[in-house]
Amino acid sequence: MNSKDFTAIAETIIAVKDADLALRDKLILSSKLGKGYHPDMEALHNHNAGVLDQIIDSIGYPTIGKVGKEGSEAAWLVIQHSIGQPAFMKKCARLMEDAVERQEADATNLACLADRIAVFENRPQLYGTQFDWDKNGELSPNEFDNAYRVNERRKSIGLNTLEEQTAIIRQQAKLENQSAPSDLKSRKKETEEWKIAVGWST
Template sequence: MRWKDDLERNLKEKMNYNQIAEKLIDLQNADLALREKLVKSGRLSEGYDEEMKALHNRNAKLLNEIIAVIGYPTVEKVGKEASEAAWLVIQHAIEQPQLMKKCAELLRIEVAKGNAEPKSLAYLYDRIAVFEGKSQLYGTQFDWDENGELSPNAFDDLVEVNKRRSSVGLDTLEEQTALIRANAKKENQQPPKDLEKRRQEVEAWKKKVGWIR
């Protein structure tokens, strides 16, 4: 890919990472702009929108190319805004299980070095766990429940979850739940009309993209 070739050439010439940072922020901005569009049109709650799916996969491909050149985009390399943008792209690369898992390992290494935020890794660990049908550790992932409310996906024990959350700088699960529900109400998000059908569709999607067998 020409963009990647140019990027590699510039880096070999000891160029700084400004170009990469700008690209990452552009990917994030495109993602957020599309989300806002879906919110305004009332399409955000209607399953995985095809336009959003395509954007997420494009962003994931570009991010993977960036990581191949510079490794994980830490704050030290690309700055705080661009590093957070990379994390958002990773969180939304939900049709790329191998990429998400690879990024989780890279991020784990950077957290251990003190180069990344533990709470970023907590969110990514939970997201992967939920897609693999496992209990999450930090309670960061939510979905619609039988009462038409957004509730945390499966976790082991509330007390233990809150201890883990505190250890990485997150508010309590109760506080996050209130915030998630308030934001959903503000955006006029609606639960699926047929919850069981939606759950079956999600399970089929997980198998299709390789999260579960």
């Protein structure tokens, strides 16, 4: 496949990423972001995952060398948001690991993806990139093994400290008018039921 073909593919990946972010902005404006997994967002995430999966079957992982930095970043975002597709996310994580080793993908993006998979599989995350509402109504990192080790791993790939990132995440949530669920226990129960329904856990 020639470079012109890859250019068209890059444009497709960027377009589905842009559709994702546009819907997110719409949900923020209507104060519907953070109120559970909105069905419109879920449908779009599943659709985008299907589009990208076909692309990966055709050209392999969308590395920087194939689709450019913007295209590769867009591919990662689509993968990161394909939370209803466990097999696809884990397949992409394996492919992305190979790409990172060849310096053809971003190590920080891989850290976020690996952490997200760990959280959905009810395992401690390694880099502390994934957050959720805690019992005090604050966004806090999902379970991790050890704060010192997390910060050492974050430093090794150029991320800020866990404490700095927590402050940023909480400030962003305020700017987007996100708020903690009124019934955290019910929210967690719904999340676990959803994980079972889509295949993250049994």
